[in-house]
Amino acid sequence: MAAAVQNAPGLHDCRDAFAKTLEALAEADGRIVAVVNDSVGSSKLGGFKKRWPERLVNVGIAEQNMVGVGAGLANGGKVPFVSGAACFLTGRALEQIKADVAYSNTNVKLAGISSGVAYGELGPTHHSIEDLAWLRLLPNLTIVVPSDPWETAEAVKAAVAHEGPVFLRLSRMPVPELKRPEGARFQFGKAEVLRAGTDAAIIANGVMVTRALVAAEALAEAGIAARVINLSSIAPIDREVILAAAETGAIVTIEEHSIRGGLGGAVAEIVSTTRPAAMRILGFPGFAPTGSAEFLLEHFGLTSEGIVRAVHEVIAMRDGR
Amino acid sequence: MLEKISQTSDERIAAIREKARIIRRRAIQMVFDAKQGHPGGDMSVTDILATLYFGVLRYDPAQPDDPARDRFVLSKGHCTGALYATLAEAGFIPLDELATYMRPLSMLNGHPNRNYVPGVETNTGPLGHGMPVAVGMAIAGQIDGSDRRVFVVTGDGEQQEGSNWEAGMIAGHRHLAQLTLIIDRNHLQQGARTDETNDLEPLADKWRAFGWHVVDVDGHDHAALLDVLGAPVGDRVKPLCVIAHTHKGNGISYMVDQVQWHHGVPNQEQYELAMEELA
Known part of the structure; x- marks a missing residue:
């Protein structure tokens, strides 16, 4: 970078x-x-x-x-x-x-x-x-x-x-540094809901959390209230927060990882077997070409704009449009 | 362990020999009952285990987690017949537990699990894992200035795993004198002789080149093993590599040096002959 x-x-x-x-x-x-x-x-x-x-x-x-x-x-x-x-x-x-x-x-x-x-x-x-x-x-x-x-x-x-x-x-x-409520506590196995919203849920971790928050802000301007969840703890995993997110019926996950087997996979395992919802999993589809980290994130749509697009897609999928 | 202090050297060696005989019998019984196991390697390593547990290691089976204990790692983790029989004889696990060897839900898995079996320090099975962990144990002792010793046994075929050499290199570099590697040198691996597969020689020179003090010993001679393994670290600054020359299947005539006994299982007749020879 x-x-x-x-x-x-x-x-x-x-x-x-x-x-x-x-x-x-x-x-x-x-x-x-x-x-x-x-x-x-x-x-x-x-x-x-x-x-x-x-x-x-x-x-x-x-x-x-x-x-x-x-x-x-x-x-x-x-x-x-x-x-x-x-x-x-x-x-x-x-x-x-x-x-x-x-x-x-x-x-x-x-x-x-x-x-x-x-x-x-x-x-x-x-x-x-x-x-x-x-x-x-x-x-x-x-x-x-x-x-x-x-x-x-x-x-x-x-x-x-x-x-x-x-x-x-x-x-x-x-x-x-993310803005957190006073007295925020970190605990293994506990996800953080950083922004409320019931139209869709964006689940991210690591460097993607900030992008998710920026995306939610942009979505709010378009009238879509997207919940933002920081799923930093992959194992143990917070089933409760994930299943609550599934209640929106529209979930986008984003991670600096392969689209297979990571955060998106973990969420999909729980959602698909318990409370199915429309999902998009954003990440890397395979070996990356040459480029800086920032370039690669842009190239694969791992940006706030990419998240906004994906949220529109899952909402359309959920609503059968 | 205290009883050995009052024994003469000859008595101690006779006691170790008797322990080895008992361990061999129990290991064969376990393999015969379970209809699986690695009897060739069990018989190969038994005298090393008996010498360590009944002549060298400091431990208290009532306090298997005592921080001051010496550490032992069986890196050739498939030889659980000999290991469990030894741990039972040393008081870590009840004797009657041996009858559950490899049975459903037994704590005595085909490869040892430290979370179930007292006296097991780390889970082994995939080859080449014991050395790095033993090196970490020895570094912990080095940081603490402790005199506790760490012993690790690998098979000879296992020396083909590169992780042994990663670990051996740093052990030489850090002068881990409290660490002893014992190579069960029986010249046979699972499928063939080691020299037909990927020749290890000159094995002693290799370890010397990695900064180790190397000693050759007859791996079935309890007195010789006790001399080498029981000797105090003293002024030695290098880690110790003991190449224990052994025979796969040692103690049972038809098994000796026969590659098929790596994981062969005796039939009724072979079982009876083995027990007769180990009587």
Whole structure:
């Protein structure tokens, strides 16, 4: 993405909130360690390393080993944050995540950095738009896709407080801090209704939440009241909020992920078997062509305009027009 | 574990040998009853397990989660016949539980599950998983300045999995002296000899090149195993790789070095012969 966007006022790289929160927690809790695959810089763990060099385990470029080492550290009473580029962490070490972390049910926290198409021009090898589909299948594993710095920080705190495996899908795309009601609380398994509306529901997470809110604003001007839901917690999932959204009869999901098996798939599994509604699933249909992250999101219609179009389509589908 | 202190060396070795005999019998019984299992590998690894559990490891079966315990990981997770029989003999699981081996809803799955079986540290089964986890255990000890030791057993065919070498490289780099890798070197993998499949040699040189101290030992000689595995870490700064030279199916005449016993199941006649030989 362009540096100008990255540095735009009011926008944040959620990795900063991740690193800052982890350091604050690690100061009080000696069990917290970090495990990286030569990814100190990309995980923004330089500060952590400087403060606690003995608690930062860099295994080198070896993801299978990185995840296994995380499980071994948890066995020794540590709370390891295994942090690396989401594409390699989840793809390369999938069986370790399955056997050593999820099936063994170990207290390992996986931080998938720069998920989605954040690596833009580096191409599909470096995109991580399959991770939710892969990991959503694994029992015991909590999966969270934070939308902004506040939620990233809260998810890190919740991960430490939770005894068991967690996957945090973190982005490096610049996002604004969302406006939330006073006293808002983050909880695994709880979705957030950020805007009320009964004509349709837009369900998003991660960097897409802001776009969903912009879309809802545009729809309101056209007389359509769209509910906006931040479904940051993919597992466990908030069935109640999803089924309430299905009452609108028109749902659009949007995610920085494949259209198969991610947030949209998770919502469709619940809606189609319990309270069917018209749906559109927005995401990536396949390997992405060359382009910056911003370009790719535009190219595939993962924008507020794309959401507005999709909401009109699902309403038409629902109404049989 | 305390009883061994009052024993002479010969008595200890005789006691370990007797444990190994009991474990072999129980493992064969389990495989025969379940009509499935991996008896060849069970017989290959039994003397290593008996030496570790009854001569080397510090543990308390009443407190399987004691933070100070030594850690053991059976990376060749298919050899649960020997592992469960050992854990039962060591007091982690009731003896009569062994009769449920691989039965519906038994806690004794074909591959070990730490969430059901006390004494199991991590779930293994897919090969090449034990080493990275054991390395993590040893790093945790290193961070804590603990003297607890970590032992991991892999098969020799299992050494073909690349994750072992990822883990071995960082273990050498970090001087994880508390970590011991034992390779059950029986020269047979599931389908053929290791040297016909993907030759491991020169195996000792490979581990030396990765920064490990390597020792060869007869993997069925309890005294030799005890010497190597029971020796204090002392001034050694490198992790220890013990290449335990073993025979698949050891202890049962018709199984020895026969590849088909990787997951063969004895018939009635073979079962009776095995029990006779292990009497």
